[in-house]
């Protein structure tokens with residue numbers, strides 16, 4: 470669906486159901502098309518109009534985009550009309566356009582994209598597909614999301630691989646040094662996040678992938694927070710695989726994701742999950758034994774069966790929505806909100822410990838912190854009492870709080886959190 474006024478209101482039933490706020494959002498919509506222009510990160514009038522396009526409750530302050538990104542109206546409407554199109558006429562529908570759109574969005578080729586339901590699915594396809602034997606070493610961080618540690622720990626249990634860990638450092642240079650120090654002749658994989666879920670620091674991913682390439686090591690990246698937070702060019706990044714989702718920073722429907730597998734790496738990743746779309750046309754069940762044939766020469770080989778066409782219609786709309794604002798404009802805005810969050814947290818001196826690096830290249834839209842006078846769970850509940858959504862971070866004993874801000878947020882949202890911190894400390 471094109472992101473224009475006529476298309477947005479084409480569903481009469483949706484229009485009839487709109488509230489005053491939603492109609493305001495509709496009015497704001499025509500104002501946000503940046504048409505390729507630079508929008509200043511502090512153009513509050515522009516970003517206010519963007520905010521009107523989200524059905525977020527005014528009662529709650531949402532500072533938890535790292536968990537999931539609320540969708541704007543055009544995406545919600547696209548999902549609705551996608552379902553109607555299929556269910557009204559019995560038209561099977563199609564997700565064919567989505568891999569191509571995603572590929573363009575992340576700097577890849579269409580046949581390098583596999584549609585998934587979430588990041589975890591993409592990580593599992595890559596993790597289980599790469600050839601590893603007993604004693605082979607895999608480098609991950611101490612800051613992993615469960616989705617990027619359970620698959621590797623399962624391979625540790627089943628195949629005897631060895632997991633090595635590094636802790637992300639306050640600077641990109643030191644992080645690289647820590648990874649280098651773990652590499653030896655047995656290292657086969659670096660399976661690091663691009664941006665860890667814990668404190669949101671941006672790791673020097675291009676250098677990490679280059680390091681891996683130079684040493685003949687696979688780079689399998691957990692890109693949960695990359696797509697939609699910043700411009701991506703996966704060919705330029707040089708990773709072997711990149712598992713991401715459309716339901717966080719891309720603001721798309723929940724339960725949608727994708728996995729990039731570099732073309733020349735595809736035959737290295739064994740297909741364990743196959744079905745319609747996975748095989749080529751050479752298989753033959755009628756021979757004895759049945760002829761196996763080969764796999765599809767695209768990312769389709771890793772999935773099969775019925776897909777949620779309406780959700781992918783929503784993914785297409787989320788890419789159009791982001792494109793209409795401009796991913797560079799979005800990145801600049803959310804990076805400036807992240808900086809504002811850091812500056813405000815630092816005002817509390819030693820009463821609050823900011824755990825996300827302040828180094829320019831290592832920070833973006835997510836920040837982690839601890840309060841000296843209150844534990845993270847208690848503070849999380851205090852936030853809920855004040856109708857603010859953040860995330861508590863128990864992972865790796867960090868016992869911290871995470872605040873993540875997207876384009877629907879503004880300084881007042883962050884100030885509201887700071888008022889709560891002020892009362893507590």
Ligand SMILES: Cc1ncc(COP(=O)(O)O)c(C=O)c1O
Pocket residue numbers: 535536586587588589590614616617662664665666691693694714726
């Ligand atoms: C860094 C990271 N990796 C993986 C995941 C898992 O993502 P999904 O729920 O899409 O499988 C998350 C989710 O928060 C995450 O933050």
